Amino acid sequence: MDDEGTLMLGKMIIAVEGIEECEEFAGLIPEVRTNLVYAREVARTREDVLAVDGRITVVDGRPRAAGWVKFGSSSHMARLVLEVRKVDPSVRAGIDFAWTPRLWRWLEGYCRERRWVVSVIDRRGEPEEIREGEGASMPWKVAEAVRAAGGKVPKIFYETGAIGKEPVTVLVGHDPIEVSDQACEIARGYHGAG
Amino acid sequence: MDDEGTLMLGKMIIAVEGIEECEEFAGLIPEVRTNLVYAREVARTREDVLAVDGRITVVDGRPRAAGWVKFGSSSHMARLVLEVRKVDPSVRAGIDFAWTPRLWRWLEGYCRERRWVVSVIDRRGEPEEIREGEGASMPWKVAEAVRAAGGKVPKIFYETGAIGKEPVTVLVGHDPIEVSDQACEIARGYHGAG
Amino acid sequence: MDDEGTLMLGKMIIAVEGIEECEEFAGLIPEVRTNLVYAREVARTREDVLAVDGRITVVDGRPRAAGWVKFGSSSHMARLVLEVRKVDPSVRAGIDFAWTPRLWRWLEGYCRERRWVVSVIDRRGEPEEIREGEGASMPWKVAEAVRAAGGKVPKIFYETGAIGKEPVTVLVGHDPIEVSDQACEIARGYHGAG
Amino acid sequence: MDDEGTLMLGKMIIAVEGIEECEEFAGLIPEVRTNLVYAREVARTREDVLAVDGRITVVDGRPRAAGWVKFGSSSHMARLVLEVRKVDPSVRAGIDFAWTPRLWRWLEGYCRERRWVVSVIDRRGEPEEIREGEGASMPWKVAEAVRAAGGKVPKIFYETGAIGKEPVTVLVGHDPIEVSDQACEIARGYHGAG
Numbered sequence: 001m002d003d004e005g006t007l008m009l010g011k012m013i014i015a016v017e018g019i020e021e022c023e024e025f026a027g028l029i030p031e032v033r034t035n036l037v038y039a040r041e042v043a044r045t046r047e048d049v050l051a052v053d054g055r056i057t058v059v060d061g062r063p064r065a066a067g068w069v070k071f072g073s074s075s076h077m078a079r080l081v082l083e084v085r086k087v088d089p090s091v092r093a094g095i096d097f098a099w100t101p102r103l104w105r106w107l108e109g110y111c112r113e114r115r116w117v118v119s120v121i122d123r124r125g126e127p128e129e130i131r132e133g134e135g136a137s138m139p140w141k142v143a144e145a146v147r148a149a150g151g152k153v154p155k156i157f158y159e160t161g162a163i164g165k166e167p168v169t170v171l172v173g174h175d176p177i178e179v180s181d182q183a184c185e186i187a188r189g190y191h192g193a194g
Numbered sequence: 195m196d197d198e199g200t201l202m203l204g205k206m207i208i209a210v211e212g213i214e215e216c217e218e219f220a221g222l223i224p225e226v227r228t229n230l231v232y233a234r235e236v237a238r239t240r241e242d243v244l245a246v247d248g249r250i251t252v253v254d255g256r257p258r259a260a261g262w263v264k265f266g267s268s269s270h271m272a273r274l275v276l277e278v279r280k281v282d283p284s285v286r287a288g289i290d291f292a293w294t295p296r297l298w299r300w301l302e303g304y305c306r307e308r309r310w311v312v313s314v315i316d317r318r319g320e321p322e323e324i325r326e327g328e329g330a331s332m333p334w335k336v337a338e339a340v341r342a343a344g345g346k347v348p349k350i351f352y353e354t355g356a357i358g359k360e361p362v363t364v365l366v367g368h369d370p371i372e373v374s375d376q377a378c379e380i381a382r383g384y385h386g387a388g
Numbered sequence: 389m390d391d392e393g394t395l396m397l398g399k400m401i402i403a404v405e406g407i408e409e410c411e412e413f414a415g416l417i418p419e420v421r422t423n424l425v426y427a428r429e430v431a432r433t434r435e436d437v438l439a440v441d442g443r444i445t446v447v448d449g450r451p452r453a454a455g456w457v458k459f460g461s462s463s464h465m466a467r468l469v470l471e472v473r474k475v476d477p478s479v480r481a482g483i484d485f486a487w488t489p490r491l492w493r494w495l496e497g498y499c500r501e502r503r504w505v506v507s508v509i510d511r512r513g514e515p516e517e518i519r520e521g522e523g524a525s526m527p528w529k530v531a532e533a534v535r536a537a538g539g540k541v542p543k544i545f546y547e548t549g550a551i552g553k554e555p556v557t558v559l560v561g562h563d564p565i566e567v568s569d570q571a572c573e574i575a576r577g578y579h580g581a582g
Numbered sequence: 583m584d585d586e587g588t589l590m591l592g593k594m595i596i597a598v599e600g601i602e603e604c605e606e607f608a609g610l611i612p613e614v615r616t617n618l619v620y621a622r623e624v625a626r627t628r629e630d631v632l633a634v635d636g637r638i639t640v641v642d643g644r645p646r647a648a649g650w651v652k653f654g655s656s657s658h659m660a661r662l663v664l665e666v667r668k669v670d671p672s673v674r675a676g677i678d679f680a681w682t683p684r685l686w687r688w689l690e691g692y693c694r695e696r697r698w699v700v701s702v703i704d705r706r707g708e709p710e711e712i713r714e715g716e717g718a719s720m721p722w723k724v725a726e727a728v729r730a731a732g733g734k735v736p737k738i739f740y741e742t743g744a745i746g747k748e749p750v751t752v753l754v755g756h757d758p759i760e761v762s763d764q765a766c767e768i769a770r771g772y773h774g775a776g
């Protein structure tokens with residue numbers, strides 16, 4: 001493993017342990033579970049993206065990583081971050097968590113206070129020829145998130161209206177520790193607001 | 195724990211180990227992961243249903259139970275089996291796994307050979323007032339699966355067309371070991387057909 | 389699996405979860421870790437004895453079973469219980485935990501109150517021809533524990549003075565749930581006495 | 583976490599995954615389990631030493647880390663490496679594994695080929711006033727290992743003759759990945775020689 005990869009592994013461990021210690025985050029883990037991803041500075045394929053093998057699930061009421069962190073172990077979130085980076089290469093990390101109308105209303109206020117750009121991907125607007133293949137959808141989805149945010153890469157976004165797909169909230173950032181800290185702060189804030 | 199519960203725990207352990215040892219089943223674990231549930235002979239609420247805490251996920255390319263088996267640790271699959279039992283009380287166990295058009299075509303042939311009843315729940319036919327609450331949907335869904343199967347509880351069924359819900363295949367039976375064995379046989383058969 | 393084995397698996401799950409939920413027991417897990425074993429009513433070899441695969445270790449300050457419960461997964465504790473059963477066949481379960489002079493002094497008072505027989509195996513008295521093979525030692529050790537207890541199978545005993553062997557306390561009983569409950573009560577009592 | 587700590591975490595993950603993937607190493611895991619430790623460049627207490635929380639145990643016949651890697655989670659191996667570093671500060675990592683007379687005979691030949699210095703700590707020579715406290719023993723033990731190796735820090739050593747302590751082999755090096763690779767090579771070589 002090269003030095004960049006080794007340092008990335010270290011950061012991911014810290015980030016994942018942060019999630020595991022945040023009991024409130026268990027309430028935000030969706031049916032499809034959470035993944036946390038981290039792309040190399042120069043990243044082309046999912047093999048250049050670190051993720052949690054088996055994702056992060058809820059065991060005994062607490063978040064728990066199912067396996068170790070590994071390059072290539074995510075498909076969906078890895079491709080999402082790779083696509084976002086085409087617009088803003090400073091984005092290297094991302095996490096997904098549950099979406100509900102109530103959480104989103106709360107998040108809109110939360111993001112406004114922090115001047116974080118939010119966005120929504122309404123998949124009902126997706127051209128049918130794109131909707132077919134998962135591979136074809138990702139570029140359209142990220143382009144749509146950026147378009148709906150007025151040309152900027154949003155900090156937080158979700159997609160809605162897809163048949164057969166659970167809606168999830170996505171948060172992106174520069175670093176998995178930053179992204180993990182922000183996700184935990186959201187979990188605690190939302191839990192406290194409950 | 196009463197004797198029935200203790201014996202149920204033992205059967206579930208055997209059933210879950212069967213899944214863990216079936217490497218081919220990893221290919222059938224959906225995004226929302228697999229659960230395996232087992233209801234008491236007299237079961238009213240999810241607390242009467244045994245399930246895998248944290249569900250069964252894929253780690254290192256193999257199925258792995260995230261936690262122990264516990265009463266009350268499933269919501270969705272527990273409610274599904276409780277509802278099916280209102281029509282056929284001999285059903286006490288169930289498992290869910292991935293659904294794809296290709297798998298379903300293969301499964302239809304597989305079930306025909308075994309004279310297993312199959313069914314489909316087309317949620318586009320679901321009345322809007324029911325679709326709102328998850329709790330309201332389950333009775334409708336099971337009734338629809340039975341109706342579409344000509345009045346019988348199907349052995350295998352899936353639901354289609356739901357916004358925000360990954361389609362999954364459901365297999366029910368009398369006992370978690372039976373259900374686990376059948377699911378593994380399907381996984382191996384489908385893998386071999388690949 | 390036969391019915392006896394299935395019921396045994398269920399009892400073991402309950403017993404192991406009891407240990408995992410007893411945080412104070414983490415303080416009693418020895419360097420060699422804890423195992424909990426449960427023998428069939430008619431048991432001849434270790435394959436007839438259920439145990440925790442990988443034993444019970446301390447993770448994050450709490451007891452955690454490393455793997456599932458399996459027949460044949462213990463050697464030492466399985467052979468110990470098989471040997472005890474030759475004297476008292478009503479013994480079917482056993483657990484081992486840490487031994488320190490301070491714990492033992494406390495345990496002696498604890499056992500006196502409950503009229504539990506205690507015993508010590510002083511391996512410095514072991515004939516050299518027996519000491520060689522592990523297999524040869526076990527019958528001698530159990531015979532010595534019974535002899536030192538005045539002819540009775542002790543409820544709690546430990547062995548001392550062995551080169552290369554960590555001293556551990558052993559508690560035996562009829563059932564793994566009984567044995568797990570008693571071990572947890574000891575852990576909590578001793579912790580409170582701290 | 584500072585950069586040094588983060589990079590160390592990354593190296594430890596790689597090293598631990600190496601052990602987990604080496605099935606033959608399962609045969610070398612002692613009763614007290616294996617730990618792998620890695621000290622900071624400037625290290626004074628065990629809090630400066632990274633280790634596997636819950637150590638590495640055998641589950642399903644394969645080595646498995648019980649928990650994550652954490653600073654401060656080892657006592658014995660951490661103190662050992664800290665003590666060795668007083669003689670040779672280039673040593674920063676260490677691993678322990680099983681010891682048997684047969685393995686040691688094989689290891690002596692293995693080390694001779696590599697010109698690795700080996701040593702033995704015979705605890706029967708330990709002054710009684712030192713033997714009492716574990717804390718007091720470590721400086722004596724490391725000094726004895728160095729003395730018996732003619733003044734050099736040995737690459738591989740073990741201690742013998744201690745009452746209540748399982749003998750384990752210790753291998754030290756500069757880096758946890760080096761140490762993990764060397765331990766796995768030994769495991770495979772010894773397995774092949776079996």
